[in-house]
Amino acid sequence: MKEIEIKGHEDHHHHHHNHGAEAHEACVSLVPIFNHLEKEQMEEIMEVTHSVSYRKGENIYRAGDQSDSLYIVSEGRVKIYRLSESGKEQLLRVLHPGDFTGELALFRETIHEAYADAMEETSICTVKRSDLQGLLLKYPSISIKVLVEFSSRLEQSEKQATRFATEKVETRIALFLAECIDAESHSKEFVLPMSKKDLASYLGTTPETISRKLFELEDAGYIKQKTQKRIEILDLDGLLLT
Amino acid sequence: MKEIEIKGHEDHHHHHHNHGAEAHEACVSLVPIFNHLEKEQMEEIMEVTHSVSYRKGENIYRAGDQSDSLYIVSEGRVKIYRLSESGKEQLLRVLHPGDFTGELALFRETIHEAYADAMEETSICTVKRSDLQGLLLKYPSISIKVLVEFSSRLEQSEKQATRFATEKVETRIALFLAECIDAESHSKEFVLPMSKKDLASYLGTTPETISRKLFELEDAGYIKQKTQKRIEILDLDGLLLT
């Protein structure tokens, strides 16, 4: 509770509509929940979708906005975050091309509960709720793609909640690092996918603690910090036993 | 990480199949994701669903089980919980009649990540994944019902995660109490929907802390503990400013 701090976002109504038809087509064809369809069906989808671009740092939607569209990222990265009841920001996830957001928004007359900001030059494909409902009823295979995505996000969110509820910060950090090498596989070395400030927000801690714990893990010989953002895992098993 | 403690569940393969056709029909007709359909369609659904009963405390599924069914509660209550990487249990939610579970399970060849136990005499309606996929493609309106449910659970889960990440225990308890009166509306008094032990697990804390914080809230004049499980809210605004 206490004071609610609203970050100074750029006004979000001056985004640049991308009217190039080719660009829009490229955008739609990149969308995983649609691109299994036939050509004629894709054209139908093209008609109800719109492409919009956002500059780095620009706000896409914010909590309290009327939420009536599905947003699919076609280029760039988008940060989804929430403000808690006491006004603290928590990073929920980062969307990459192909990912979508819109949440509850999609099925209920409701408002957004989270914030979305472009982290870099980003272009987004939107579909209005009314149009989407039609598509879902007409092409059940789209529903199933969305269901798969939702259920895996639910899984992810519940796993994260359980970690917050039961693991201490050091363990949460260790688990995060371990998941980073999964993603970049092959090598034992990777670059942090976000700033340590954002990482702190994502892991429910503070930048100070992130910094200190990383040095503790390094002292213990589990990792090596090559540069600010580049980390090498020296002892994965040791790390996971932390 | 450390030791993984597996609770001593009763064996879960000796549940009692409920073969009464009337009972099964009653079960199916209670299911919100189906009951908007026509009579002939309901009969089709009856054919692919099965009713199963569980005794109090019996395990329905556990993490690691092959997960290939949708489970819909028709009577009783079911506790869904996870074990964290370090082996601590966290209560995720309690299912009531009409609620369903099965998660990712439904759309991917995968295993359960959570545990489900009957909290009392419970009967459950199940649908195999393969049958469900057929129903979803044939009746898109079912997909949409499931999507609505998933998106609202996702919302809920992310809200909970954000609370864990950003609020202190006292605030989480206060928010929980505030939501209890919403549910039982009208009155300023309600009964805790679970034991304080389970509540501690749900809120990511310990029974000791729950006990202490409740007395602190009482000392501060925000609430009154009438009995172990019965609480009256005296000052909701004060409580929420905690």
Place this chain on the structure above:
DNA sequence: CGACAGGTTGACCGTTATCAAAGATCGTGG
């Protein structure tokens, strides 16, 4: 009535947030 799980209470201390200040890094505009 007795046993057992659940609940309370107290003492203690480990973990992590906070505040402050200095140092590194990045992006921007001159």
Place this chain on the structure above:
DNA sequence: CCACGATCTTTGATAACGGTCAACCTGTCG
């Protein structure tokens, strides 16, 4: 291309918050 400011990161000192352990109490149910 460099310099500047803003932002991110590190480091230290401090204290609050909440977990743990142990003991005792209490309600519930067979």
